[in-house]
Amino acid sequence: MIIKRRSTMLYRDQNIILGCMRIADKPIEEVKDLIQTALDLGINFFDHANIYGQGKSEKVFAKAIDELGIDRSSIIIQSKCGIDAKTGTYNFSKTHIIEETTKILERLNTDYIDILLLHRPDALMDFREVNEAFHYLFDKGMVKAFGLSNQSSTQMEMMQKYIDFPLRFNQVQFSLMHSQLIDAGLQYNMGTFHSQDFLLEYARTNQIQLQAWSPFFSGFFEDIFIDNPKFPEVNEKLDELALKYDVSKEAISVAWILRHPVNFQVVVGTTRSDRLKKIAQAKHIQLSHQDWYDLYKASGKILP
Amino acid sequence: MIIKRRSTMLYRDQNIILGCMRIADKPIEEVKDLIQTALDLGINFFDHANIYGQGKSEKVFAKAIDELGIDRSSIIIQSKCGIDAKTGTYNFSKTHIIEETTKILERLNTDYIDILLLHRPDALMDFREVNEAFHYLFDKGMVKAFGLSNQSSTQMEMMQKYIDFPLRFNQVQFSLMHSQLIDAGLQYNMGTFHSQDFLLEYARTNQIQLQAWSPFFSGFFEDIFIDNPKFPEVNEKLDELALKYDVSKEAISVAWILRHPVNFQVVVGTTRSDRLKKIAQAKHIQLSHQDWYDLYKASGKILP
Amino acid sequence: MIIKRRSTMLYRDQNIILGCMRIADKPIEEVKDLIQTALDLGINFFDHANIYGQGKSEKVFAKAIDELGIDRSSIIIQSKCGIDAKTGTYNFSKTHIIEETTKILERLNTDYIDILLLHRPDALMDFREVNEAFHYLFDKGMVKAFGLSNQSSTQMEMMQKYIDFPLRFNQVQFSLMHSQLIDAGLQYNMGTFHSQDFLLEYARTNQIQLQAWSPFFSGFFEDIFIDNPKFPEVNEKLDELALKYDVSKEAISVAWILRHPVNFQVVVGTTRSDRLKKIAQAKHIQLSHQDWYDLYKASGKILP
Structure with a gap:
């Protein structure tokens, strides 16, 4: 409850986010140019998901950031999990969320992401599992804030009732x-x-x-x-x-x-x-x- | 907040309202007959909008009321603004609401209207502007109560959260x-x-x-x-x-x-x-x- | 208000309910076999409605229960009213609810039903009438708990606001x-x-x-x-x-x-x-x- 009231950064000054879905197969120099251009334009919020390029987008991004010598704390990194591409399901189980986020951090070569979004709603979600996964990721410092994606207002209300962390983001088409x-x-x-x-x-x-x-x-x-x-x-x-x-x-x-x-x-x-x-x-x-x-x-x- | 709790007259005894949308081009004697008939039938609630007959409906109504010698306090007048016919947009800006309501009062030849409805929701509405407009109109005694039109329950809840006045009316088809x-x-x-x-x-x-x-x-x-x-x-x-x-x-x-x-x-x-x-x-x-x-x-x- | 907070049994352990809609014209031995089979399977929750078989389903059920010598307290009986088959309307009037429930108990040959559901929403419902009917049925011990059927969340919220009893059931297709x-x-x-x-x-x-x-x-x-x-x-x-x-x-x-x-x-x-x-x-x-x-x-x- 104390956690739920904790204020979440919404990064309202960042009204354009660079979506990294399609950088997976781009030459590293092109990606570096893209990221540097973004930063020069004042865009330092980057959107990922574990499934973009089957993970390769995050890897390429990390390489570019490293080669550009960009300070981790100067950028905002958001990623997503919850769509299980291998099984063709949505999966909010504790194991899946923790494992996928762990892999996200490995691929991004970073200690934390600023925001983790649950990509699409798992109809079978068990709130306790989501909650335990979030506590684990937050306590380990792996994720700073949590959010949702492709969810209606009623779905947001349901999750917020049972999840101890503020769910203030929703990414929708x-x-x-x-x-x-x-x-x-x-x-x-x-x-x-x-x-x-x-x-x-x-x-x-x-x-x-x-x-x-x-x-x-x-x-x-x-x-x-x-x-x-x-x-x-x-x-x-x-x-x-x-x-x-x-x-x-x-x-x-x-x-x-x-x-x-x-x-x-x-x-x-x-x-x-x-x-x-x-x-x-x-x-x-x-x-x-x-x-x-x-x-x-x-x-x-x-x-x- | 004190204002928001103030009770609003809903005129529940008036279950039929005379809509004045189409009186603009009627001969004054016909309009007088219509209004007198309404009053004789116990209908003393009249509905207008700034766009009806491009303002002419309100003018004709005022003329008829004047010629009939009807006491202003014996009737309920409602009008609407928010559809900007000139630009083909919906407009809830402070300037637009105040200016249009001022013109409504001029055309109706009255010091106040009992209810002002916002005609259709301006997707770009700034709550502060609506609120400031309402405070201005209320403080000047120009409008006694405010309401909405053609809005869903969620839209009503949103506006009510930010507007200091009760929004208890919603006119829908x-x-x-x-x-x-x-x-x-x-x-x-x-x-x-x-x-x-x-x-x-x-x-x-x-x-x-x-x-x-x-x-x-x-x-x-x-x-x-x-x-x-x-x-x-x-x-x-x-x-x-x-x-x-x-x-x-x-x-x-x-x-x-x-x-x-x-x-x-x-x-x-x-x-x-x-x-x-x-x-x-x-x-x-x-x-x-x-x-x-x-x-x-x-x-x-x-x-x- | 005290009543509204009273907890309602939800019978969560009963995840399969035997629906008795079509037993009206079955031979009594078949019905007895069906019910005994249900009980043997751990299913002791039975669903009825006043309109099933025009009341005959409830009668046949009562006969079977009697002949099987089943203890009333060992089973959960739910029935419904609110669809008036005679008039082709939905009817939540006090008279209709009380009369129909009285007939339900007669046909079921029991002093009480565990749950009464209102079958489909009467657009013209008067909350006071529903409330008075429920108080009557509850005070007489005729109904232990109340619920709804075929209603949306907003309809549930509306009824719950005005009804003194918890409305925790909703049966939907x-x-x-x-x-x-x-x-x-x-x-x-x-x-x-x-x-x-x-x-x-x-x-x-x-x-x-x-x-x-x-x-x-x-x-x-x-x-x-x-x-x-x-x-x-x-x-x-x-x-x-x-x-x-x-x-x-x-x-x-x-x-x-x-x-x-x-x-x-x-x-x-x-x-x-x-x-x-x-x-x-x-x-x-x-x-x-x-x-x-x-x-x-x-x-x-x-x-x-």
Whole structure:
């Protein structure tokens, strides 16, 4: 209980996170360039998961950090476990969480990670096992803070009731075109649109730090929408706003997410430093209220 | 906090509200007749919004009230802002709320409105701005009470957490044929029907006063169902019950809403005094339990 | 209030309940054999409803219990009212609840039932009437505990707020193939699957005892899935696991429900003692984490 009340760093100043999912097979020099570029841009929050590149992403990252001579304490490292790729299940057992986190630290070549997220909810989770795993990892200094991913507000409430540590992070898919979490509020009670819960409102009410994964996807692991001829209207508006704000279309797309007062942290998964620079332009602009709504409507949604 | 606990008048005795959306272009004599008829029927609650007739509805209403010599304190006036028709956005900024409410009072030619509803949720709302606007309007005596419209229970909870005033009103679309808010409870867990939340249950649990707009619409801004050949079954049942209760079919349709123990206030938007009289017959009947269910089923829904 | 805090027996050791819906027209000897078999298997929890066989199921059950000479105190009897078959409505009026429960006791030839469930939610329910009915039935010793059926978490919360007795039971349809209550959590925010609420999570958070009806149905009152050629994949996996655990496919299907940590009680409605024996094998096995997920996926759902 004392632990639960302990405040958790939310790193609110870090609104862009470098997602390291796809660096596994990149040449080390490219990865070093990417990381150095991120740091130069003020991005020092890095997102991993034990399954990215089957663990190789974390290894490559560690090598790059080492070769760049970056001080561990100057960066924030987040990783995830809970999806068991070998068995095709979600697994929140004590053994699995501890073993996987131990391997994460080995691969990352670090004594601790700042945040451990449980990747997707194990329907069979035993709260005592999760709790014991977290106590173990926290007491050993292996994990500084815990969070969730791809979970609804009710699932968050359930876990928080039984887990002794604050669960203040939730990483969910969210983009201009995969925006059900916003649509739920704007298109309420119309009889056409249905959503599972109101996570954005819940997060604002309960000080949950949301993170948005796949900010450029048009749907659940579907095509990127930027410069995609399937989506002419949204691209036309993105072009217009890119010109207006003098930034890239990627930056506009991220700025659209950042403009929401829930204060998302956006996980960007590019492996190219030039693209990262273009995306990071989002940090320096704020879309106007009008532009935010125009972009929302251009993405194919209606305002009733 | 002291303010938040202050009790709010809910005007529970006023179960029919005259909606003034469509009076903008009516001759003043017709509007006067309509208002006088409402008052004669015991209806002294009037619903407006800044966007109805682009403001003209409020002006015409004020003129009629003035010419009729009606005492301001004898009627309840509600209006709404938050939909910015000019920009096609929803806007809960402090400036917008204060400016629009100021214009509402000017057009209505009154010192205050009894209730101000925020029309549709601005996804980008800043609670401090809403709160400051409300304090300003309340302290100046311009608004007596505040409420919401077209918002889910989670959205209501979020706003109530941050706003210092009670938010006890929520005006949502609801009719015999746009009845998802009831269907949600009756058709739970069937795998076919899906709803966003359980607003009726939330309202009963938390003493929220719901208001039903478009009580005769068959869907979101779709055809009126009464005497509509597209809906023979419900009209047959309405005919039967109109005969049985010796009232109009409109009255039966409204009585169906009023019969629900959540105690809706029904906003009726007719501009014809003869039709208003027919509708207001609903105040004097109570559908039997059996008739309520039969009508629900005749409207095309099943009971599992 | 004192009453509300009184603890309610949840009979957690009884994870299989014999559902008596279809015994109405069975020969008394068959019913006696069925009940004796249940007791021999450690199943002494029996589920009824006033509408099963139009009351005849309860009568046949009472006759069998009497002829078998079974001590009333050695068994748990649950029944339900609230669906008014005569009028085709749901009815939670005080009169209806008391009258129907009185008739239930007469038919069951017993002084009390252990649990009374309200069968489906009456949209028009008046909490005072329900409360008064419950006080009457409790004070007369006619009902030991109360619960609900086919209700969402929000509906449960609403009723619990106004009813003086703990409402800790909720009987809902749930099976390997009618599994929206699990899908909701596993397929959150994908834009494809939608659910009304998160009842399993709510139940775990609030110590609600869920009961699963129709554990072999493929949908809302749709075909049984076991040995159904329409569902080859799930049957193939059931065959495999039946072999592995050396039990029937029915037992595997029930074990799949029992494996969930919400700790369902499964209502099985077979009228054949041989089939009951096969089903009850579920009590003696526990599916592995892997098998549970494999079966879930074989039933046609995806893990994102």
